[in-house]
Amino acid sequence: MESISDEQLLAAVLAGDMQALTVLVERYQQPLTNYLDRLTGGDWSLAQDLTQETFLRVLRYHASRGSRPFRPWLYAIATNLARDHFKSAAVRRALSFDAPQFEPCEDERAGPESQALAAEQRTTIIAAFCTLSSEYRAVLLLRFYSEMSLQEVADILNIPLGTVKSRLSVGLSRLRKTLAAAEGTSQGVFS
Amino acid sequence: MMNDLSPFSEYPERHERHERHEGLTETWRELEATPAEIAEWTPLAWQLTRWPERHITPADTQRLLAALAPAMPAVSPVRQAVRAHQRLHPLRRLADMARIQASILQPAFWLASVIIVLLGVTVEVSTTSTTDTSTALLLQAIGPLLACLSIASAFRSTSARMLEFELGCPPSVLQLIVTRLVVVLGYDTALGLGLSAVSTLAGGSNFVTLTLHWLMPLLLVAGMAFILSLWLPTAYASGIAYGIWLAALAMYYATALLPYRLPFTGVPVAYEYAIGIIGLALLIAGTLAFPERLPRLLPKS
Numbered sequence: 282m283e284s285i286s287d288e289q290l291l292a293a294v295l296a297g298d299m300q301a302l303t304v305l306v307e308r309y310q311q312p313l314t315n316y317l318d319r320l321t322g323g324d325w326s327l328a329q330d331l332t333q334e335t336f337l338r339v340l341r342y343h344a345s346r347g348s349r350p351f352r353p354w355l356y357a358i359a360t361n362l363a364r365d366h367f368k369s370a371a372v373r374r375a376l377s378f379d380a381p382q383f384e385p386c387e388d389e390r391a392g393p394e395s396q397a398l399a400a401e402q403r404t405t406i407i408a409a410f411c412t413l414s415s416e417y418r419a420v421l422l423l424r425f426y427s428e429m430s431l432q433e434v435a436d437i438l439n440i441p442l443g444t445v446k447s448r449l450s451v452g453l454s455r456l457r458k459t460l461a462a463a464e465g466t467s468q469g470v471f472s
Numbered sequence: 473m474m475n476d477l478s479p480f481s482e483y484p485e486r487h488e489r490h491e492r493h494e495g496l497t498e499t500w501r502e503l504e505a506t507p508a509e510i511a512e513w514t515p516l517a518w519q520l521t522r523w524p525e526r527h528i529t530p531a532d533t534q535r536l537l538a539a540l541a542p543a544m545p546a547v548s549p550v551r552q553a554v555r556a557h558q559r560l561h562p563l564r565r566l567a568d569m570a571r572i573q574a575s576i577l578q579p580a581f582w583l584a585s586v587i588i589v590l591l592g593v594t595v596e597v598s599t600t601s602t603t604d605t606s607t608a609l610l611l612q613a614i615g616p617l618l619a620c621l622s623i624a625s626a627f628r629s630t631s632a633r634m635l636e637f638e639l640g641c642p643p644s645v646l647q648l649i650v651t652r653l654v655v656v657l658g659y660d661t662a663l664g665l666g667l668s669a670v671s672t673l674a675g676g677s678n679f680v681t682l683t684l685h686w687l688m689p690l691l692l693v694a695g696m697a698f699i700l701s702l703w704l705p706t707a708y709a710s711g712i713a714y715g716i717w718l719a720a721l722a723m724y725y726a727t728a729l730l731p732y733r734l735p736f737t738g739v740p741v742a743y744e745y746a747i748g749i750i751g752l753a754l755l756i757a758g759t760l761a762f763p764e765r766l767p768r769l770l771p772k773s
Binding site: 303333341407410421422449454 | 502503513516517520523525527536537539544551552
């Protein structure tokens with residue numbers, strides 16, 4: 282069943298095939314939750330909740346997919362859910378991107394000093410990334426983390442291709458400026 | 473340039489790094505980025521592609537599946553059974569359909585058909601003057617009788633008020649009709665071939681010639697009965713078709729046996745082929761017309 286396309290799996294799911302649902306979940310739970318985790322500023326618990334809600338909407342509103350491929354449609358639902366979440370006033374007040382907590386992911390082959398440096402730099406990058414608005418974060422993540430084409434990103438976010446390109450350029454420039462301001466002009470993280 | 477100490481440079485595999493590098497190059501081309509922008513953006517984009525992932529545990533997956541299970545579309549047992557059947561091999565499905573269609577025929581049909589053939593065999597073997605003409609006449613009379621019985625038995629379901637039930641079944645009406653025709657006419661043909669074999673052994677006649685004597689009229693009467701059953705009850709349709717055939721046969725032989733037409737050698741082979749072709753054409757026409765006639769056949773409430 283691993284070689285079956287997403288669309289075929291969804292058809293089987295809608296026919297009541299629980300095994301097909303398991304395969305579909307195993308295929309997308311990891312990348313989708315990580316995408317939402319990044320989009321929500323590192324809130325893993327929220328990302329898992331949004332993933333669950335995304336799959337529930339897949340089951341409930343499958344008719345809205347039409348002839349669209351499954352993956353962009355799935356990510357569109359997830360992105361819209363995250364966007365709706367950010368729109369609530371309570372979330373806007375409570376949300377802070379200053380110091381999101383990420384699990385350590387050090388390279389075991391590097392020394393303790395290198396690991397400490399890497400951890401610090403990662404926190405800086407992530408914090409800088411989280412200062413971007415959700416529109417820019419979504420575009421950057423979909424293109425560079427989820428490795429989708431620009432056209433797929435445009436389809437997911439329901440925006441013109443030109444807007445995707447513009448947001449990518451502006452997002453990267455802002456990220457660069459934020460990091461430069463944080464690190465100083467002479468010792469940037471990536472220079 | 474990439475810093476070797478960059479936080480996400482966990483020594484990616486070479487091919488993975490190459491693919492991502494190509495992806496980035498493509499992106500910069502699409503964005504029409506300047507060399508300066510590429511130099512600034514590449515390390516940033518590279519970090520995003522190498523952002524370390526958190527891992528979903530099997531327990532997370534089980535929790536998610538448990539939460540999704542109540543939202544799964546409800547599928548009725550009938551639909552599940554239909555889907556399970558559709559997953560079978562096409563030949564197996566066809567065999568199943570034939571078995572089911574055969575099961576709706578009453579035992580009397582199978583028995584009566586055998587009895588008719590056995591009577592034919594008995595008459596054929598016990599007759600002292602087993603000329604080719606008499607054998608042909610016997611077969612031409614018995615073959616269509618089998619067809620008459622078959623059509624009357626196979627399509628009696630319309631009058632037995634089973635049609636609504638059958639219309640609700642997964643196979644199309646056309647499939648049902650074809651399957652049913654194949655079952656009953658296949659059975660008749662098998663019996664007829666037995667009769668031909670016995671006649672050949674007893675009289676030394678040609679097997680193919682004998683088979684033509686009964687098979688072609690069988691097809692014609694089956695076709696006529698099937699066509700008539702679109703307008704008449706199947707018992708009447710079968711009876712009328714067989715009656716027409718017997719009358720035509722009697723007229724032909726009566727005319728042919730007139731003294732001035734002797735010596736008579738039976739119905740020409742070309743005629744028999746023509747009869748068979750007409751019968752097949754009627755069967756095909758009836759099969760295609762049957763679904764369109766269904767509204768008339770449905771029981772009135």
